[in-house]
Amino acid sequence: MSAKLTHLNERGEAHIVDIGAKPVTARRAVARAVLEAAPSTIEAIDGGTLKKGDAIAVARIAGIMAAKKTSDLIPLCHPIGLNKVEVDITVEGGNLVVLATAETSDRTGVEMEAMTAASVAALTLYDxxxxxDxxxxxxxxxxMEKSGGKSGDFRR
Known part of the structure; x- marks a missing residue:
């Protein structure tokens, strides 16, 4: 099945997609980022003992802020009203796992908002x-997953 790239017009030029005729629907996306580090680093981050402070709390806020700024960072990404953004950071398998969830009621999806939130939260932990380390x-x-919209549901 061949998919048409909708961010290109008939001349192959980039443009923002017209979503005006699409119905408003509930949409949700979950993205994940994984930070690998030395066990002592994971322990320091998880235990809140870094000299810079509580990295997990700062990364959570950074991720939420990033989701809100996605359309400023990703060209051709529509600005959307977010109903909810959650950023959870846990230790799994010796790594830090960032799970970002974004929800909206809008005409376009929130995959990019969730992925931006997860990315920036992981970058903040690194910083x-x-x-x-x-x-x-x-x-x-x-x-990891998305729901809502014409393309239907996805689960990795």
Whole structure:
């Protein structure tokens, strides 16, 4: 099945997609980012003992703020009203896992808002701990699920 790229017009030029005729529907997306670090770094972040402060609290706020600014950061991304953004950060398998959820009632999806939130939260964790572990790496930024809209539901 061949999909047409809707951000390109008939001349192949980038443009913002007209969503004016689309119905407003409830939409939800969940994205994930994974930060790998040394066990002592994970412990310092999770335990709130970094010199810069509570990295998890700061990363959570950074992720929420990023979701709200997605259309300013990603070209051709529509500004949408967010009903809800949650950023959860947990230790799983020796890594920090950021799970960002975004919800809206709008004409377009919130996948980019959720992925931007997860990305910026992970980058914030990296920034706050880089003084003790420069070998950290963000190994995954991925859409885990989405619902709502014409394209239907998706679950990784």
């Amino acid at each position: 706050m701990a880089k003084g003790i 420069r070998a950290m790496r963000i190994t995954a930024i991925e859409l």
